[in-house]
Amino acid sequence: MSAVDGWGSANRYALEIAAGHVQSRAIRQRGNVIMKLDLASTAFLAQLASLGAPGFHEMEPEEARLAGGQIAESYPPGPDMASVRDETITGSDGAGFRVRVLSPTETPRAALIFYHGGGWVLGDIDQYDTLGRQLAKRTGAAVILVDYRKAPENRYPAAAHDAYDALTWVDANITSIAGKRVPIIVAGDSAGGNLAAVVAQRAKAENGPDISLQLLVYPVTDGAMNTPGYANPDNQLLLNTPLMEWFWDHYAPNKKDREEPGASPARAKDLSGLPPALVVTAEYDVLRDEAEAYGEAMQAAGVPVTIKRFDRQMHNFFAMPGLLPAAATALEYVGQQIDRHLATSSEVDAVIVGAGFAGMYQLHKLRQQGLSTRVIERADDVGGTWYWNRYPGARVDIESMAYSFSFDEELEQEWTWKEKYSPQPEILEYAQHVADRFDLRRDITFETSVTRALYNEDTARWNVYTDSGEVISAQYLIMATGCLSAIKTPDIPGADTFKGETYITGLWPHEGVDFSGKKVAVIGTGSSAIQAIPHIAEQADQLTVHQRTPAYSMPAFNRPLEETEIQQMKTTYRDYREAQRNHLAGIPYPERNLMPAAAEGDNERKARLETAWESGILTALTSSYMDVLSNQDANDLVSEFVRDKIRARVKDPETAETLAPKTYPLGTKRPCLDTNYYETYNRDNVRLVDLHKTPIQEITPTGVRTTSGEDSYDAIVFATGFDAMTGALERIDIRGINDMALKDKWADGPHTYLGLSVAGFPNLFTITGPSSPSVLSNMIVSIEQHVDWISDCIAWMRDNGHTTIAATEKAETEWAIHNEQAANLTLFPQANSWYIGANVPGKPRTFMAYIGGVDVYRHICDSIASDNYQGFETA
Template identity: 55%
Template sequence: MTDDQGTPAGGRPGELDAIVVGAGFAGLYMLHRLRGLGLRVRVFERGDGVGGTWYWNRYPGARCDVDSIDYSFSFDEDLQQEWVWTERFARQDEILRYAEHVADRFGLRADIRLGTTVTAATWDDRAGSWEVATDRGDLCRARWCIMATGALSAPKDPEFEGLESFRGVWYQTGRWPQEGVRLAGRRVGVIGTGSTGIQLITEIAPQVAHLDVFQRTPNFSVPQGNRPLDPGYQERVKTDYPRGREDARSSRNGVMRTLDFPEPGHGVRPIQSAEPAPRDDPEAMRSELERRWAFGGANIVTTAYADVIVHPDTNAVVADFVRDKIRATVHDQAVAEALLPHDHPIATKRICADSGYYATFNRDNVTLVDLRRTPIETIVPEGIRTTERTHPLDVIVFATGFDAMTGALLAMDLRGRDGVRLRECWAAGPQTYLGLAIAGFPNLFTITGPASPSVLSNVITSIEQHVDWIAGCIAHARDRGVSEVEATPEAQERWMEHVAALADGTLFPRADSWYMGANVPGKPRVMLPYVGGVGTYRDVCDEVAAASYEGFALDGRVAAAAAAVTPPPPR
């Protein structure tokens, strides 16, 4: 807790037990758990409110692609019973209200410093603590430093020649103005057709005078199937939460089995399975895909068969099914063909979910600009000039994505032992142990960091697991008088080899995706998240903790057999 001036109660100014960077869902829960351990904590958040990605991404159409009843905390029974969601997939404003409710319900705001960006964090070997600096002149010390910076929190800045000459206005979806933007009746151009762009385009098309969609790479999108949540259904889920949450924690993607969508029994097989999962005949397969298409949801179609992400033949069946749906929806077949993804297997890029995206291109006021055929040459005062013509615009919206998983961490001047910069350590790609810790950076933890399930999971399930593990590790150290906890280089190397080997056994490396870091020029091309699944990953983390934090040096003492850490194969 802090006094009115933000000074830790019972301590000198700037002295804390723990510093948390970020006040999204990860930072809020981390603060709650650390308070429960009796620690003095401060959270620094660059936004002027809590909520993380749901504070910043206010663009029209912003909506979660995980079912609302799943996308919520499970750590407090009263909290999960009292909150009532209005839709199957909640909008940004509803999720933000939920985050604010959590902050208020548990009295978390007193220890959160809003509008404050952490610019540097440096490990002081002599003091055995972290020194954290902010853009507001704060200089704080704490034994523990936890990065709750989020996997998708560093938007890519637009890099287009001539942008400064544009006479209209331009925006980024990841930095959308709180007061909103007037788009009705204006000529709007959207660059980017990933998940964000698809949501935005579908939402604004009916209200703008004309919409030019500048597509660099076609993406697969499936119907979201959003609808108001039936109170009776929501009550049944809440009654079944104990089983459902446990089911989610042991699942591949961290979500509960949907009660109103009975599964036909296609079992989950190991991700590295050499043989395809048993498949129906072509007619039965199409019938199953049709059933899932009608129900809707980002991952419903692509999880029809467990080997979609492993075996090209199964993947092609699902991809062709979606391509046929696009052709059947878009009236102009030349436009339809331009919208068809052919450069990556389905689900190797983040699958998108929409509320009528492809039908949008049947509108008279919407034009698809295929940048592979007519690339952008420059932005000019009156709009965007491609190799074919100039598109007159009043507004340009950049939906160009994020420097995922590493961008927010590398934006800080983060230095470990001997002043070594994280940017130097990660020059060839991120290196972590379990996605939780980094060799050479004692007492530093990363929530849903690189080499953890993170963006391949329901992130709140993964956040809770990480926060609970970190809190347990800190409590373990405190109870045993341990002042420093650090991942060993050997354990980190073995974990990264395991992460890479699993990824290489899938189709993910065949796509130039942000999962692979391919969307950022110069970024090392490595698979950033762990593909082995939430349940398997949780088991590994639990085993590490049970073995006295195997793979970590505690005050320089390495737990027995740390160098021999070999994660089990995924289930």
Template identity: 50%
Template sequence: MSAAEQGRTGDVDAVVIGTGFSGLYMLHKLRDELGLAVRVFEAGGGVGGTWYWNRYPGARSDSDSYIYGYMFDEDLWRKWEWSERYPEQHEIRAYLEHVAQRYDLKKDITFGTRVAATTFDEDDDTWTVTTDAGESVRARYVIAGVGALSVSNTPPFDGIDSFRGESYHTGRWPHEKVDFSGKRVGVIGTGASAVQAVPLIAQEASDLTVFQRTANYIIPANNGPVPDEVREARKQDYAGIRERIRNSVFGFELTLLEKGALESTDEEIDAVLQPRWDEGGFGIWLGSYVDMFYVDEANAKVRRFLHDKIREKVHDPETAELLIPRGYPFGCKRNPLDSGYYETFNLPHVHLVDVKSNPIAAITPSGVRLEDGTEYELDAIVYATGFDAMTGPMDRIDIRGRGGRLLREKWAEGPRTYLGLMSHGYPNLFTITGPQSPSVLSNMPVSIEQHVDFIARIVADLVERGASTIEPTQEAENSWVAENQQLAEATLFPTADTWYMGANIPGKPRVFLPNLSFVGPYRAKCDRIADNEYEGFTISTAREGATA
């Protein structure tokens, strides 16, 4: 028997949940490179993960297309042609469909099926995975590629089911085109999805009202076709690009400045930020002043520049002031990219309503009513109200580890992981870019590839050793959780009410959900841990149940 065959127990070696970037690559690694038997379950009707569900107008990546994809296969990277700097949803889905076909992945994927529960059996060190269709599968390993932003959040507005018009959520958009022509539309929320959708909805709607609770700092995308000479130069530098993003701070070809904003005059700051503003993208956020993440006085200097830009773009001074964020630092809330968002509010049929000072009291049969009694009659409501991020997708599955302990109960006060990869008491259960990993504070495909490669390395080593389980020690987990919060508390991130802090979900514990170890250093740390006999993990052999 081969090592792979010796490691097989039950129905399959591994179950993978989800077919976004994470699940597809994980299937390829485990099945095609390690020779394991793998089942993949996907709730959607096709591959794509977040890009299968998020089909709202204007949905597109905010990472440059040349690094928003897999780089493990140079031929795949070279041959796939993106049409724009920031690819739209339909193009990303087409890319992932192409990947699924290229590696013949669909034969091991069960679509339209949601994993309802997974339970660890301590007698034979396997997981029993149960689906909403009633199927049960036993596996040695379970890998959750469920995504950070896959559970949509709709606030529990009074009367929400009474609305007689059309209702949509940006995270669960219909597959067929939605036509807003001649309709009075209300958009609730002003996060990244709304920033992309509002300009396009405004082109169709006869009247558009945007209900804003918290104004956002929004940077121009400067989207469009990539010049041929730029595209060709990149193709000649595959190895260099791959190396730079893998060892970068955020998974982009962006570098933070050595000189801080505090050390710079306003004139110097303008000279630094203006070219980044003109270029578009995350340069101002992830490629400028590092001290703006730590010192509010430094952050205020960058905020001044951005406030002035909003006033330049928006004609009506009162509307401009409403669109200027107040009360939190720039960069500590998800930074959307703008393709005409601010300019949309210069149109006579587009209105901005401040629901921070005058909150939404109820959704009525005919529209939206505010606390002061003001009513807005609408034909359609778009809820751009975000997601139960990071932990939400895992909480939706009944996951029971050693002693039958429910994962969501263990995480009731916030996620507890080691490396954002595993949790003590849940052997052989992995989360790809899970909470307390760099994940959403990075270019996601870069972090996904790192986690998938690391998980595959672990599994291959376990099979080679004839080992049964791996899980973090309690001490390693405690240390990682503490380190994660210490890194965050040294910055301004906890001062903002964001989904990074779980603040958008009532009752959710206020803890920092991603990780600030950064992409390159985090990768190096994982490699050191593996090289050092998986420091912080316990590995048990199948024969003896002893620590290896």
């Protein structure tokens, strides 16, 4: 049956009246406008136009309601329901209104409150019965149709009050409606979409019933009627500008009332914290622009919003079940979105953000303790930093057999590392092996990012929002986001104008890059660049390295591991792990020399430093004497030793001096291990640019312009580092007690207690967070210590009947003072490093890692735990 045939049983008078929704003469004059719609809608409008009846806005409300009701009689009946019952609700102002509860044949998995359209003047639940039944069948939700009071008999805010009263009634009667507590969805089309949006705002403002999702179908959002769609002749179909003015004049004749958010939700000052929303619009609709603008405004406020425009459709198409094929398509789309939302909406004991080594081990531990746990990961697999950092030459700078989990002896024995310093693919393979071995992926949601996390003081739980629109309720929120996971995008003028290939080392293409025959620029000479540059130089026709600050680097002397040393380590792993836990940096060999540098003569010192150099171990030089990192004279001796090594490795004296660091002490920026890094500058196709002498002015469409001129390139590699320690945490909108944003609390620098907890943020834990040893240590050792401590803390809370735990302000302040004092006893503050945030413009300068050592820190943490978690508040 065609759309036109479907009207055969309709009352002809009603059909003639309905024709007034369109300007028939204009449509006949502009036949091409109608054909912008799909065929069924075009045929429907053409039939209406041929009748030439007056529009609704030319009628009295009662006459218009009669016509609308008679049109609805032609709708085909909806599917059978398990039950249908009408109820009368007494509203907050004493007035009564009807609701209809449509129960699907299966057990309801949600309660969907639907407010019908009709400009607050027309429509009722009888006319929307078919649509309500179809929604109930497709979504599996109990659908509650609301027959709110209409204008002009009951003007604004009567309909809005009834809409909210319906929400509170459903919330109070949820178990009788659905058999158990289920998510509540507010929905509506046109004026009903307006009411759904108003209800969501009021529920937020008054801490009313929890709303899981807003379904807003071409909603009215602004009584100003000043969006472009109102002036577009193409949109004057079925709903036109004069009819919208008629609706507003009946509903809110006082123009000041229309400026209230209760009438125009787009005028609300703060849209943050609203439930996720699905906004459905039609291409040719006067309401399209204001509906989409409202969706975009919610998105800008941090609300997860999906906006779906149905092309070649007009207003009201969604409410024409069985008449327009597009209505069925839209219903299916809405059903799919609600399926996704309801299927993933959940309540768990703990949410972990990140599936790197920290997130995987934390998931394993909480599982062992019987906690229901979800991990949210933005990548499509595990691995964290080793998933993203795939640039050529990427490899670990801690010996592989030491950079591995110790929590499971069988895992230690079954996995065999191939190289002294394993490359990224092998480390990622290890992470994937761990995930497989402990069946971790079933509790990890991949390709999903956490956008915000709000602490609910009433429920003492975290509401965790994702970019998929999911909201997860959790007692514990554990941030395993990593210290070096927030990429620092290039802040060079013109960086987005370059027409050639651009790459960021921390976001390297998984398929790899071939630089053969190309002119390449690398900007940055940190750890990633030092590893990548030798490999790029081997491929590129010409490589230019732009260096702002040179790094101290020593050769890794990487090699395949021999079977004998592998077996020796596996035999003594237990003793070695204990030594790791009780070492300053979690790297027990070579042992730290407790002699000051001045205690030895030049020859003895040189021999000791040569041994350290030849070891190829990251901490060998800084461990060569006890005062290398605390005494400037001692550091100068070791620093000059390294500079001499650089001079010996680089043939051109000027280039060697440019590569030799002189402005900061050795070890106060992350030291590097390399393979042929300095030797790369001996190649004929490699050139070094000293940005202190010739700074970059801008990136141009063809290359890089410095103060000495412009060079053209085929590709630019940005090795610009990370917003370390705090970046990944601050990029999520985390809000604790009194809606305090973590980013605001850290505006003057990150203060935590032990790098594990933040005052004012109950049950929030940060693995290797700011002011813990983290980046100054073997990260796996610090990760395991933090995960074990957090897991033990949660077990203690549950054993002792505590619901929440958070650091006190006093303990947090004392730890911050201690952390700063410890750093000031060393040379670390002298360097403009990412340890203090110096690489990020505007970031507060504060030393972000605990320098006291893994061993001392572990003792402090254990002592605090054994003293019933001194410095923490519990409830």
